[in-house]
Amino acid sequence: MNDPSAASPGPLPTIPPLVALAMRPLPLLPLQLVLAGVLRRIHRRNPAIFDRLGDHARARFGIKPIDLPFAFVVEARPPRLSVVRDLPRGLDARISASLANLLALLEGRVDGDALMFSRELVVEGDVEAVLALRNAIDDAQLDLAAEASSLFGPLGAPARRAFEAARGRVIGSSGQGGQSR
Amino acid sequence: MQLSLGPVLYNWAPERWRDFYFRIADEAPVDVVSVGEIVCSKRSPFLADHIPAVVERLQNAGKQVLLGSLILVSLRRERRQTDELAAAEGVLVEVNDLTCLRALAGRPHAIGPFVNIYNEASAAFHAARGARRICLPPELPLASVATIAKAVPDITTEVFAFGRVPLAISARCYHARLHKLAKDNCRFVCEKDPDGLLLNTLEQQDFLTINGVQTLSHTCANLLGEAGLLHESNVGSLRLSPQDCDMVVVAKAFRDVLDGRDDADGGNRRLAAAYPGVPFSNGFLWAEPGHVYRQARSGDAQGSAQIGTL
Amino acid sequence: MMELICPAGTPAALKSAIDAGADAIYCGFNDETNARNFPGLNFSRDEMRKSIALAHGRGARVLVAINTFPRASAVDIWHRAVDDAASAGADALILADIGLMDYTARRHPNQRLHVSVQAAAANPDAIAFYAENFGARRVVLPRVLSVPEIAEITRESTCETEVFVFGGLCVMAEGRCSLSSYATGKSPNMQGVCSPPSHVTYEQTMDGTKSSLGGFTINRFAVSEPAGYPTLCKGRFSTSQGAGYIFEDPVSLDATALLKGMRDAGVTALKIEGRQRGRAYVESVVRHFRHALAALESGSEADIASLKPFTEGQASTLGAYRKTWR
DSSP: OOOTTSOOOOOOOOOOHHHHHHHTTSOSHHHHHHHHHHHHHHHHHOTTGGGGGGGGTTOEEEEEETTSSOEEEEETTTTEEEEESSOOSSOSEEEEEOHHHHHHHHTTOSOHHHHHHTTSSEEEEOHHHHHHHHHHHHHHTOOHHHHHHGGGGGGHHHHHHHHHHHHHHHHOSSOTTSOOO | OEEEEOOOOSOOOHHHHHHHHHHHHHHOOOSEEEESOOSOTTTHHHHHTTHHHHHHHHHHTTOEEEEEOOSSOOSHHHHHHHHHHHTOOSSEEEESSTHHHHHHTTOOEEEOTTSOOOSHHHHHHHHHTTEEEEEOOTTOOHHHHHHHHHHOTTSEEEEEEEEEEEEEEOSSOHHHHHTTOOGGGOTTGGGGOTTOEEEEETTOOEEEEEETTEEEEEEEEEOGGGHHHHHHTTOOEEEEOOOSSOHHHHHHHHHHHHTTSSOHHHHHHHHHHHSTTOOEEOGGGGTSOTTOOOOOOTTOHHHHHHHHHO | OOEEEEEOSSHHHHHHHHHTTOSEEEEOBSSTTSSOOOTTOSBOHHHHHHHHHHHHHTTOEEEEEEOSOOOTTOHHHHHHHHHHHHHTTOSEEEEOOHHHHHHHHHHOTTSOEEEOGGGOOOSHHHHHHHHHHHOOOEEEOOTTOOHHHHHHHHHHOSSEEEEEEEEOOOSSOTTSOOHHHHHHSOOTTTTSOSSOGGGEEEEEETTEEEEEETTEEEEEEETTSOOOOOOGGGOOEEETTEEEOSSOOSOEEEOGGGHHHHHHTTOOEEEEOOTTSOHHHHHHHHHHHHHHHHHHHHTOOOOOSTTGGGSGGGOEEOGGGSOTTO
């Protein structure tokens, strides 16, 4: 039986090094403003999202897309996001993976454990906090395109289409499971 | 406080096994002795011939004898063996798997440390169905031990007080796997390790002990320092699990401390000399990782506080 | 047709499982009463009520796992879990502790009771004990049995049987293992966690990744070598007889190839492990087995390779179902 819905994995694409190099001189502040806006928006629309973090709500997570020349520091309570060139010391946990995998994880389209098994996701520091974060995000059923486009007010619909096109290019049209919801 | 000797868990040569018990009967100050092959049903036939003589010698020496049932029963042959054991007369069966309970049908019996009794409700259930003695699972903390022992005052509550701690049982034989043999054709390679096979981490930390289908700790449980606390907690018996060392010395060390002829420090020195090179542990009792050894002092302030809150 | 029993660690995963074709979902409360007591996982009382209502509305059943062993002096926490699951409309309770089964059978005599795999009922006599004493209707079989042994059990038992077909694989008899608490102080039986993440560290070295649990090195992986969970029984160790995976390689169970054998053996229900996994896992694995069961019905071949990315060490095993090591 050739099951079309069965997992058809294969690693997700990474950003080509040349593109990453070209992004290096970009100023980080605009990106930080946009992403922090997305985070606040997500939090406003899903106020219970970080309840699942429990005791880890105050943890500082460092998130490093391995194919980009910058990284993120994320906190849940209060929701805070900063963009940095290099992750600072003193973080509770660090998570690194390709941007495509990180986005797919955010939307629950790939299985975090599977990425660990294939070594595409690397976790250091407080493993329990990372697990709590993963579970909180997985239950929230985030749709990044919707969250991002809502920032653009009346231009939301075109912005959403643009994001989905960009996501399609980065992640591929489907996640690990091979099916879209 | 009674002392009991658990069954030999390792694969000892039959004559050696018999002579071990003969000497226990003659010399060891233990009140109760549990005998029988409970780890691997393939080993049982070798001991069967010697069991009657061993039981007789122990009983003549005034010891109460328990016959232990297999820990993991899955094959038809193992079920039959367990049924036959349950029918035994003149000795108390020590139940190590619930399979045995059905055949015992409410007759008096003992419960071994491999039956999951974690709370007073489960202990009461077993007590109502004929359990006369319960040896609690080794991973139980003192607070649980005390609650359970007080909830079933009519039966003897026992804790695992000396020996490598049994941690897991499997259908699969790790001695055979390590020697690249099938379980059915294992050539009884486990007999080469009468005190189990040491398992290290990749960084050479001593960690576990392999005994065929069973996995034990590398450390040796030692609750001699907690004997007073356990006594105050209504525990009525301490179990000593046979290791490849002089168990008569071990039993005497415990008996002397219990009877006030020696103190815990003196007893611990004798235990360390009798079983050298193997670190002690008592972490489970203190709700810590099981491998930890917390130096107990008699009248330990923290210990008394814990008892006080029970 | 055999029932498909699927895991859910969150309400969202429960919905994914129903979407993907689950007949029933098993899940637990977000506390120490269930054996997957991981941070951020499981259901509040309110989420449980709503999820059961949602499942029932879509024709799926919900089995609530209350399968740790109640702590002495705190048994009422587990009693409340039983009461709340029953009043939330649970279709069955999955229990491991004898005292708790006794309570449930007396207090909720009409509540369907399943014997958890943690109770380690590995033969017809043990199963009969649970059926006779507590009216247990189904037993989840330990992963130590071969298919012929399972067939023998279903022939001799009045109890229905449920067997694991995919996911994490205990190589030790379940519910009878203290390896985790020996290294960390936390055990599946008491705290509902095995090799808890709070005690796991990953260290990146020049040669790759080193995983440890409670200070004990569990494994070292080269940079591109597939990895597994840092569970003790799947670690790499050394002995005087050689080093390596002494207990079991990092692999997951995948019994897709044995579904026909399971059906012929009289198995009632197939269970997928993985309440700690995410929606992507639940959706893909459930859909895979839904298709495999359909293929079994129509007599066509099931695809057995497609779940590899979800397996530990990127490898699968038939476990004890086919005892190559016997």
